[in-house]
Amino acid sequence: MLQDRVLKNILPTSSEALEIKRTVEELKSKCADTIKKLGINAEPILVGSVAKGTYLKKPDIDIFIMFPTDTKRSFLEKYGLKIGETVLNGERKYAEHPYTTGIYKGYEVDIVPCYKITNVKEKMSAVDRTPFHTKYIIENLKDEQKNDVRLLKQFMKGVGVYGAEASVQGFSGYLCELLILKYGSFASAVKEAGCWKRRILIGSHAEKFDGSMVFVDPVDEKRNVASALSAENISLFTHACREYIKNPRAEFFFPKKPKPLSKKHLLKMMNERGTGFTALIFGKPDTIDDNLYPQLRKCEKSIVALCAENDFKIVDSAFYVNDEIFMVFELESLELPNMKKHYGPMVFMPNAKDFREKWEKDGFTSPYIEKNRWVVNIKRKHINVKDLINEKITGLSTGKDVSKSVRKKFKIVEGKNILQKKYFLYMTMFIDKKFRWEY
Amino acid sequence: MLQDRVLKNILPTSSEALEIKRTVEELKSKCADTIKKLGINAEPILVGSVAKGTYLKKPDIDIFIMFPTDTKRSFLEKYGLKIGETVLNGERKYAEHPYTTGIYKGYEVDIVPCYKITNVKEKMSAVDRTPFHTKYIIENLKDEQKNDVRLLKQFMKGVGVYGAEASVQGFSGYLCELLILKYGSFASAVKEAGCWKRRILIGSHAEKFDGSMVFVDPVDEKRNVASALSAENISLFTHACREYIKNPRAEFFFPKKPKPLSKKHLLKMMNERGTGFTALIFGKPDTIDDNLYPQLRKCEKSIVALCAENDFKIVDSAFYVNDEIFMVFELESLELPNMKKHYGPMVFMPNAKDFREKWEKDGFTSPYIEKNRWVVNIKRKHINVKDLINEKITGLSTGKDVSKSVRKKFKIVEGKNILQKKYFLYMTMFIDKKFRWEY
Numbered sequence: 001m002l003q004d005r006v007l008k009n010i011l012p013t014s015s016e017a018l019e020i021k022r023t024v025e026e027l028k029s030k031c032a033d034t035i036k037k038l039g040i041n042a043e044p045i046l047v048g049s050v051a052k053g054t055y056l057k058k059p060d061i062d063i064f065i066m067f068p069t070d071t072k073r074s075f076l077e078k079y080g081l082k083i084g085e086t087v088l089n090g091e092r093k094y095a096e097h098p099y100t101t102g103i104y105k106g107y108e109v110d111i112v113p114c115y116k117i118t119n120v121k122e123k124m125s126a127v128d129r130t131p132f133h134t135k136y137i138i139e140n141l142k143d144e145q146k147n148d149v150r151l152l153k154q155f156m157k158g159v160g161v162y163g164a165e166a167s168v169q170g171f172s173g174y175l176c177e178l179l180i181l182k183y184g185s186f187a188s189a190v191k192e193a194g195c196w197k198r199r200i201l202i203g204s205h206a207e208k209f210d211g212s213m214v215f216v217d218p219v220d221e222k223r224n225v226a227s228a229l230s231a232e233n234i235s236l237f238t239h240a241c242r243e244y245i246k247n248p249r250a251e252f253f254f255p256k257k258p259k260p261l262s263k264k265h266l267l268k269m270m271n272e273r274g275t276g277f278t279a280l281i282f283g284k285p286d287t288i289d290d291n292l293y294p295q296l297r298k299c300e301k302s303i304v305a306l307c308a309e310n311d312f313k314i315v316d317s318a319f320y321v322n323d324e325i326f327m328v329f330e331l332e333s334l335e336l337p338n339m340k341k342h343y344g345p346m347v348f349m350p351n352a353k354d355f356r357e358k359w360e361k362d363g364f365t366s367p368y369i370e371k372n373r374w375v376v377n378i379k380r381k382h383i384n385v386k387d388l389i390n391e392k393i394t395g396l397s398t399g400k401d402v403s404k405s406v407r408k409k410f411k412i413v414e415g416k417n418i419l420q421k422k423y424f425l426y427m428t429m430f431i432d433k434k435f436r437w438e439y
Numbered sequence: 440m441l442q443d444r445v446l447k448n449i450l451p452t453s454s455e456a457l458e459i460k461r462t463v464e465e466l467k468s469k470c471a472d473t474i475k476k477l478g479i480n481a482e483p484i485l486v487g488s489v490a491k492g493t494y495l496k497k498p499d500i501d502i503f504i505m506f507p508t509d510t511k512r513s514f515l516e517k518y519g520l521k522i523g524e525t526v527l528n529g530e531r532k533y534a535e536h537p538y539t540t541g542i543y544k545g546y547e548v549d550i551v552p553c554y555k556i557t558n559v560k561e562k563m564s565a566v567d568r569t570p571f572h573t574k575y576i577i578e579n580l581k582d583e584q585k586n587d588v589r590l591l592k593q594f595m596k597g598v599g600v601y602g603a604e605a606s607v608q609g610f611s612g613y614l615c616e617l618l619i620l621k622y623g624s625f626a627s628a629v630k631e632a633g634c635w636k637r638r639i640l641i642g643s644h645a646e647k648f649d650g651s652m653v654f655v656d657p658v659d660e661k662r663n664v665a666s667a668l669s670a671e672n673i674s675l676f677t678h679a680c681r682e683y684i685k686n687p688r689a690e691f692f693f694p695k696k697p698k699p700l701s702k703k704h705l706l707k708m709m710n711e712r713g714t715g716f717t718a719l720i721f722g723k724p725d726t727i728d729d730n731l732y733p734q735l736r737k738c739e740k741s742i743v744a745l746c747a748e749n750d751f752k753i754v755d756s757a758f759y760v761n762d763e764i765f766m767v768f769e770l771e772s773l774e775l776p777n778m779k780k781h782y783g784p785m786v787f788m789p790n791a792k793d794f795r796e797k798w799e800k801d802g803f804t805s806p807y808i809e810k811n812r813w814v815v816n817i818k819r820k821h822i823n824v825k826d827l828i829n830e831k832i833t834g835l836s837t838g839k840d841v842s843k844s845v846r847k848k849f850k851i852v853e854g855k856n857i858l859q860k861k862y863f864l865y866m867t868m869f870i871d872k873k874f875r876w877e878y
Contacts (some may be wrong), residue, residue, distance in 0.1 A: 197787045198811075212811065231811045235786035239808060273803055274776035274822070315780050315816075337713035337771050341754050347674035348636045364712055368872040369678060372637075372651065372670045377754075377872070383713070433807040433816075 003186065006253045007147055010056045010154050020050060020059065023105050027063055030087045031111065035065070040079055042067050043116065047134040049173050052141065054149040061109045064131060066116035069124065076125075080113025087111060093288070096126040120220045132219040137177045151186040151253075152176045158253040159240040160436050161233040166293040167321075169230040171237070178215055178225060194241035200226075200234070240437065255436040260424035267416055269431050275315055276334035277427075278385055279418045280327045280393070282410040285401035292321070295399025299406075300327060302396040303389060311336055312385050320426040325405075328430050334414060335384045339364050344374035386412050442625065445692045446586055449495045449593050459489060459498065462544050466502055469526045470550065474504070479518055481506050482555065486573040488612050491580065493588040499547045503570060505555035508563065515564075519552025526550060532727070535565040559659045571658040576616045590625040590692075591615045597692040598679040599875050600672040605732040606760075608669040610676070617654055617664060633680035639665075639673070679876065694875040699863035706855055708870050714754055715773035716866075717824055718857045719766045719832070721849040724840035731760070734838025738845075739766055741835040742828060750775055751824050759865040764844075767869050773853060774823045778803050783813035825851050 012020065024046050031044035048062035049055035065083055067076045077098050084090060088109060090102020099112040115124040120132050141149070153176050156162035164172035171179075182202060183189040201207055203216025209224045212231045217223040244252050261269075270277060280303070285292055296319050304314050313332040320326045344355035344367060352374055356367045359376040367376040382388035394407055418427060451459065463485050470483035487501035488494035504522055506515045516537050523529060527548060529541020538551040554563045559571050580588070592615050595601035603611035610618075621641060622628040640646055642655025648663045651670045656662040683691050700708075709716060719742070724731055735758050743753050752771040759765045783794035786808060794813050795806045803816040821827035828851055837845065857866060 198785065232808060235808045235811045239786055269803070273778035273816070275778050276776075315778070332776050333772065337715075339712035339714050339754070346637065347678055364708070365870075365872040366877075368874075369671060369674045372674045377712070431804075433804040435807075 002248050002250065003151060006151060006154060006250065009254070010150055011147065012055070012057050012059075016057065020055070020061070020107070023107055024050060024061055024063075027061060027087065027104060027109060027111075031063060031065060031083055034083045034086045038079060038082065041071075042079070042083070042113075044083075045131060047130050051134045052137045052177065053143075053146050054137070054141070054153070054173065054177055056150060056153060058107070061104070061107050062130075063109065063111045064127070065111065065113045066131070067113060069115050069117055069122070071115070073125075076113050076115070080111075083113075084111035099127075123220075129217075129220060129223070133174050133217075136219050137174070137181075140181055141177060145180050145185065148180045148184075148186040148189070149177050152180060152189055154253045155186070155190070155240075155244070156237065158251070158255050158436065159237060160255075161237045161240075164228040165290055166228075167289045168233075169228055170233045171229060172225065175215060175225050175229075178218070182215075190241045190244055193238055194245055196234070196238045236435075240435070243435075243437070249437065251437040251439075256439040258425065258429055258432075258434070258436075258439045261428045261432070263419050263421075263424065266419055266424065266427050266431065270416070273330075276331045276385070276415065277418055278329050278331065278334060278389070278412060278414045279423070280325075280329075280389060280410060280412055282325050282402075282406050283408065284321060284323055284325055285405040287401040291399075291401060295402040296321070296325060296327070299396070299398035299402050302398055303327070303329065303393070306388065306392055306396060307331065307385060310382050310385075310388055311340070311380075312388070316430070318426075318430050320429075325402075326423055326426050328418070328426065329385075330430075331385060334386070336380055336382075338380055338383055339377050340380040342376050342378045344376065346372050347374060348372075386414055441687050441689065442590060445590060445593060445689065448693070449589055450586065451494070451496050451498075455496065459494075459500070459546070462546055463489060463500055463502075466500065466526065466543060466548060466550075470502060470504060470522055473522045473525045477518060477521065480510075481518070481522070481552075483522075484570060486569050490573045491576045491616065492582075492585050493576070493580070493592070493612065493616055495589060495592060497546070499549065500543070501549050501551065501569075503566070504550065504552045505570070506552060508554050508556055508561070510554070512564075515552050515554070519550075522552075523550035538566075562659075568656075568659060568662075572613050572656075575658050576613070576620075579620055580616060584619050584624065587619045587623075587625040587628070588616050591619060591628055593692045594625070594629070594679075594683070595676065597690070597694050597875065598676060599694075600676045600679075603667040604729055605667075606728045607672075608667055609672050610668060611664065614654060614664050614668075617657070621654075629680045629683055632677055633684055635673070635677045675874075679874070682874075682876070688876065690876040690878075695878040697864065697868055697871075697873070697875075697878045700867045700871070702858050702860075702863065705858055705863065705866050705870065709855070712769075715770045715824070715854065716857055717768050717770065717773060717828070717851060717853045718862070719764075719768075719828060719849060719851055721764050721841075721845050722847065723760060723762055723764055724844040726840040730838075730840060734841040735760070735764060735766070738835070738837035738841050741837055742766070742768065742832070745827065745831055745835060746770065746824060749821050749824075749827055750779070750819075751827070755869070757865075757869050759868075764841075765862055765865050767857070767865065768824075769869075770824060773825070775819060775821075777819055777822055778816050779819040781815050781817045783815065785811050786813060787811075825853055 028044045035042045043066045045064050045066060047064050050059050050061055065080055081092060081098055081100055084100025088100055088102030088104060088111060090100045093099050093101050099110055101110050112127055114127045117123060117128050120129055123129055153162060153173065156171050161170040163170045179189050183192045200213040206214040206216050211224060211227060212234050213226040213229055215225040217225050240252060300317055300319055304317055307314050315330040315332060317329045345352045347369060355374050359367050359378065362378060364377040367374045389412055467483045474481050482505045484503050484505060486503050489498050489500055504519055520531060520537055520539055523539025527539055527541030527543060527550060529539045532538055532540050538549055540549050551566055553566045556562060556567050559568055562568055592601060592612060595610050600609040602609045618628050622631045639652040645653040645655050650663060650666060652665040652668055652673050654664040656664050679691060739756055739758055743756055746753050753768055754771060755769040757767055783806060784791045791813055798806050798815040798817065801817060806813045806815040833846055
């Protein structure tokens with residue numbers, strides 16, 4: 001059966017599970033030793049998918065260092081990092097809150113300081129809720145449901161909607177677990193999700209929250225577990241569920257890699273459409289993905305808005321991240337006519353005179369009257385989109401790191417000049433619009 | 440002084456005035472004789488600008504045949520026409536109501552039957568109000584104001600806003616007279632009109648009427664004398680008044696004829712703009728102007744709407760009437776890309792399946808998801824505006840007579856092919872957008 005075959009691929013073997021268990025114990029005892037040496041009051045605990053038994057192969061290991069609630073914030077941060085760095089030789093990360101991340105015996109490990117609160121309502125830092133999630137799942141998820149969680153996670157990975165991080169805006173592991181608790185099994189979850197409607201509301205008073213999907217956190221009624229989820233990912237997941245039910249295939253869990261089309265094929269597709277393509281290319285900004293992706297979305301949105309303000313009609317846009325950022329736009333046309341109709345005030349308005357004086361000489365016509373307004377046919381400022389972006393890009397609101405990289409260096413390529421080999425895959429995905437399970 | 444010089448040109452000489460007076464007397468007595476011979480009960484009276492003494496050179500002469508109010512409508516129409524045809528050897532015209540028009544001793548004469556009502560409220564036909572207007576002006580307009588009316592009429596003629604007929608949508612002669620009564624003199628009227636604001640309300644309870652300008656008829660409080668006036672003509676008149684005050688010149692009264700630009704010059708202007716031009720040309724429909732112009736406006740509007748529905752961006756449009764109708768459109772582009780983005784239902788909608796099935800094979804892409812909607816990139820039906828108009832023109836709502844003429848024969852010309860000699864003047868006016876006093 002398909003599900004069994006998939007599980008075989010994702011379920012850690014018993015020796016792997018044992019190795020993970022040992023690694024966790026080592027990490028916890030190293031943390032405890034360090035705490036002891038430092039002579040402070042704190043306690044290491046395992047949280048996340050390993051603690052809950054819902055992990056896939058090669059899971060991340062999340063160790064939280066719990067400090068008493070009367071610990072000063074600065075103390076917690078300083079010693080939290082100290083413990084992490086001693087154990088991991090790792091790298092400091094700053095989310096809302098500093099922590100250490102590193103590789104330990106081949107596993108990615110996070111060591112995160114938090115406050116040992118007794119009630120979620122007393123939450124003092126962004127991560128204090130996590131141990132409650134872990135506890136809730138351990139207490140409520142039945143053993144036989146753990147593999148259902150694993151299947152759902154892998155299905156979401158395959159479809160491209162797994163992970164609450166900014167680069168994905170998808171379903172978190174905890175949300176997967178809650179969906180299995182809610183619907184009972186992988187099969188039921190997929191069936192139910194295929195029937196999701198406009199707004200999905202789960203949990204009491206879910207209607208009080210905004211958003212396309214609300215799953216009220218069972219450990220904190222003030223939180224929507226699905227808040228990071230984009231509308232597109234909800235739609236994509238719902239559609240994938242329906243398609244999977246019609247025709248269950250391994251490709252939903254393990255999609256094939258898209259193959260780039262040939263230059264000839266891409267050129268033919270571009271020419272047939274008769275639209276224009278332009279791409280902005282710049283170096284990958286030096287920041288974590290959780291900062292980078294929101295900035296790239298902002299940058300894309302700003303350029304789309306810039307084009308619209310200047311009458312360029314955008315058909316589609318996207319970006320792809322590698323060592324470069326490849327941000328591509330499809331437009332109805334790369335060029336606009338030289339002339340533009342410019343509407344002025346109504347004829348009776350006091351400022352009509354200024355408008356007429358301003359445009360008396362500058363336009364293709366003098367100002368003239370249309371219905372009750374002044375109008376003038378003037379020279380358009382930007383008649384091609386490349387020049388427009390070139391001139392305006394450094395002034396756009398794009399976020400700190402993107403802005404820095406763009407200021408350093410960027411290029412804009414148009415039409416068939418985009419078709420360099422390293423961009424074939426991006427252009428294929430951009431033009432082709434296939435779902436991941438369709439390759 | 441300018442006004443005196445203008446008056447010299449427009450004021451009938453005393454011998455001309457005498458000739459007009461004699462002609463009117465002849466017409467009235469011929470009507471009376473005919474009435475007598477027919478043995479019916481009716482009475483001819485002079486109305487309009489000749490009766491009011493506000494006429495320009497070569498005025499139309501309007502004779503009304505007043506029938507008792509107990510006359511049957513069919514009787515009035517039959518004998519009204521009979522009298523007109525006997526006196527004039529003229530042509531039957533049907534406005535709301537039949538009358539005779541013809542040339543008599545070089546003057547255009549209308550002979551119009553009406554009911555001799557004693558109170559405007561009892562109005563039985565569309566024209567019964569006219570004798571009251573004539574009486575009102577005779578009783579209220581001072582002798583020395585008659586030339587002010589004449590100046591205002593000529594000014595409006597020059598500016599292009601004189602005449603309530605459908606081809607102009609301007610100021611009627613009666614409205615000119617009322618404006619002089621209201622403001623006192625030509626100079627004051629021009630000064631006041633130059634200060635008109637968003638909505639011009641004159642007369643008690645004027646605010647009860649719709650329209651950009653309301654002048655409540657002093658003989659009928661239920662009627663707005665300015666109802667036929669277009670917003671554009673009000674604006675144009677206001678602007679002309681302001682310009683005239685700044686710099687009074689004979690050109691406002693007697694504008695020079697616009698001179699067509701050369702083919703070379705027109706072509707240069709068209710190319711510089713970078714826009715596209717297309718013209719629809721068909722024979723002048725066989726109907727009176729009061730029917731023709733509303734239909735032509737409707738036709739123009741329908742084509743503009745058709746273009747907009749099909750994503751063609753219209754910059755400007757106009758039509759010119761001769762033995763042909765020359766209807767011209769300026770567009771951002773005569774062509775659009777082959778591909779068009781087509782938005783479908785939201786992903787969760789029951790009809791989403793139909794949309795996906797419909798477009799599965801037909802598009803440049805299969806349907807894909809954008810936010811929470813299905814989208815597909817499809818082939819555009821009409822990629823050039825000529826083909827679009829060609830295919831759709833006979834199905835458009837354009838009015839009976841225009842439709843008939845277009846069905847018989849039409850042609851569509853584009854770009855530089857429009858530049859045939861007979862269209863140079865139209866293209867000059869269309870592109871140049873000068874005011875009439877600026878040539």
